[in-house]
Amino acid sequence: MRLRTLARRHLILLAVLSALARIRVDRIEAHHLERSLKPGYDTFGRSCLELTFAAIANTWITLIPILMITLVFSFAVALMVSGNHPRMRFLSRSTLDLFSALPGFMIALALGAAFPDFRFTVVLATLIMVLPSTIRYFESFLLKARSEEFVHASHSLGANPVHVWVHHLFPALRDSTLSILPFILARLVLIETSISFLGVTPAPEHETWGRLIAQGKDYLIEAPWILALSGLPLCLLMASFHLLSRDEQN
């Protein structure tokens, strides 16, 4: 319980700090700055902590719309897949298998290589990597919920489908979604960071988390503080998400 509170407080603190840093950090074009190595600063002489928090804010700005699309689209598709049309179910499941069979990072790389100036590479690649598993989760949840005794009982007592949805299925789905939300968020953050770490996206206006970590990796011997200051918040964020996810599921 204490760990859960700590995780929540950490997430709130991170959100506040990153919002403040996002306001403070101006648009700095790194290649115009002189290279130097000072403890606490990156190779372009910018404060690592400030940059990291600003990058975290940028990550959230990118990820919140993706999260919304993921949840709404997954739910709609899962509703369709879990319906009673076997042919439709077969086709939809095959499409999901197709997306699961394609390597997600390859798609990100391919998009980045074919369309170097395309701003939505991260969004598209992230959606391709996250949607199949989220749709499957919602599908299995809906199939299971529909076969529950209380749902059958409600139908037998003459309740219409809308009533069953509003009073039985939706509350269960809301709780279930809340319990997997930290897990989905953790995946989204990791995918977004990994894609920008690989450097396939166009040079952004603001520094991204993945690019900072990549810089830290390149200068691990000369300036280990870059990886430490940009990597540690990511590890703490992941730990908070895992703790929340575990507690919600318990």
Next chain:
Amino acid sequence: MKGLLRILLVFSLVWIIARSAVFLLPGDPAEFLVHESLVQLDTPELREKMDLDRPALERIFSLPRNRSLIRNEKASQLLIRAWSRTLVLAALALLIALPATFIFLFLRFQGGLRGRFSEASTLILASVPLLIAGPILLRYVPLSNPLLPALTLSLYLVPFWSRTLSRKLDARLPMSSVEGSRALGFPELNIFTRDLIAPALGGFLAFFGSQLGYLLNGSILVETAFQWNGVGSLLGEAVLSRDFPVIEMTLITSALNTLITQQVGYALQTWWDPRIT
């Protein structure tokens, strides 16, 4: 039968995507590749080498050219070499990750201080992403290839597997005969293996099928960080240098590999526990 039909359908879709991906390039694909990639060919030659002189439909439904545009080698040879290296990495990662997962699960099953240690360790390991663990291990752990990338890969797999499996075991625990076996005085390891792991193994096997597919397709992050020339690294290089014959062949074989390992997982699950369909 249905599984086979689905494999065929998905494989056909992957084939179509892989063979038609070149048409998604902006403008004339051949012109684009000559100007934007490392290909050292002129436009007509490239058009011929990539079957772009054929009608689009004919190209999509024909076999890909087996020649890399960048390296003067057959794409299939490159792929076989990369597969063999990825296979070594996957086998080593499995050798490390499977026993480690078993140990973490067993410690968690024992509860008390050991259980807490197991939970804390998996939480810490799960919180360090590959893109941070890779460079740190590369810098500070005195191990050589392929042990180091295999260790990094297993550091990602162990917490993921043990957290997923521990949830399944927790759900199964109330229905198991663990309490009865404990009352009869059986050793803890026997109880854990026979009363908890063995009955739950069916579900595990299907899960491992999909994980095996992931491992065999190579991890771009790990292979790039450790300069291990496996499938992930080959695919990454091919995409960045727009070597389309290699991209097409790698994509098709990776998808086939994922589909087959998934079905193998399901088959093993049904064989182990026929009640699961």
